Amino acid sequence: MEGGSNRYDGKLDFTYKNNPISIAQMKEWEDATWAAGIEEEPVMRRAGKAVAEVAEKVTKEGDSILVLAGKGKNGGDAIYAAEYIKERNVTLVKITDAQASIKDIDEFGGECIIDGLFGIGLNRPMEGGWKGLTEAINKKTYLNPNLEVVAVDTPSGLDGDSGEALGGLAVKATITVTFGAIKKGMLSESAKPWVGSIIAAEEVGLLPYPFK
Numbered sequence: 001m002e003g004g005s006n007r008y009d010g011k012l013d014f015t016y017k018n019n020p021i022s023i024a025q026m027k028e029w030e031d032a033t034w035a036a037g038i039e040e041e042p043v044m045r046r047a048g049k050a051v052a053e054v055a056e057k058v059t060k061e062g063d064s065i066l067v068l069a070g071k072g073k074n075g076g077d078a079i080y081a082a083e084y085i086k087e088r089n090v091t092l093v094k095i096t097d098a099q100a101s102i103k104d105i106d107e108f109g110g111e112c113i114i115d116g117l118f119g120i121g122l123n124r125p126m127e128g129g130w131k132g133l134t135e136a137i138n139k140k141t142y143l144n145p146n147l148e149v150v151a152v153d154t155p156s157g158l159d160g161d162s163g164e165a166l167g168g169l170a171v172k173a174t175i176t177v178t179f180g181a182i183k184k185g186m187l188s189e190s191a192k193p194w195v196g197s198i199i200a201a202e203e204v205g206l207l208p209y210p211f212k
């Protein structure tokens, strides 16, 4: 943070303990957690709470926050984030028709967008309405450099292994709140335009970090 400002300074937050991991390792860790009998819902809840805390940090009371929740668990985390954010005007958009939701972004005039479109489940470049949503977010950032864009786990569109935007397009986040451990691609040069500051929310209720 810079003196007197709510904004992060765009530098990587190096406070993480767990080493960066691949997406396959993240999935392995997740699967081991469920296999140990830990339920998914409380983990998503804690992930959402971590995002909410960051969104509160970079906004002030009365600010408006648009929460975009996609169709998978990344969207699930975003829905919990919306639930936990206090003293802000929160609008939650659960995206069922991506094309139709573009107008929700175009019409938004507030201070922060939470990107819960896609996380590590992204498996191909975004197209159609999803591409349109991402372009609409990035256009808002371009028009309003003070807009905070908080990515849930990864900026939507980013391949967490390579750090490349699939199809050349991802959400341009100002902050990425990633769960468990930083995804290794996020540290690459190619990820820099998309990830912003990285915050590792390491304690979301998974089994202890299983890698060296």
Ligand SMILES: NC(=O)C1=CN([C@@H]2O[C@H](COP(=O)(O)OP(=O)(O)OC[C@H]3O[C@@H](n4cnc5c(N)ncnc54)[C@H](OP(=O)(O)O)[C@@H]3O)[C@@H](O)[C@H]2O)[C@H](O)CC1
Residues within 6 Å of the ligand: 026, 027, 030, 040, 043, 044, 047, 070, 071, 072, 073, 074, 075, 077, 117, 118, 119, 120, 121, 122, 123, 124, 125, 126, 127, 130, 152, 153, 154, 179, 180, 206
């Ligand atoms: N890692 C953890 O410990 C935890 C992670 N959590 C969060 O869960 C997401 C990953 O969630 P998942 O449901 O697996 O995937 P996504 O939400 O990223 O994506 C949902 C589905 O979207 C489809 N998909 C993929 N690419 C595209 C695309 N380009 N266009 C349209 N649709 C796409 C894909 O399904 P398909 O069947 O269509 O292929 C995805 O499955 C992780 O990032 C965290 O945020 C949990 O909180 C638990 C802890």
Ligand SMILES: [K+]
Residues within 6 Å of the ligand: 074, 115, 116, 117, 118, 119, 151, 152, 153, 154, 155, 156
């Ligand atoms: K995301």
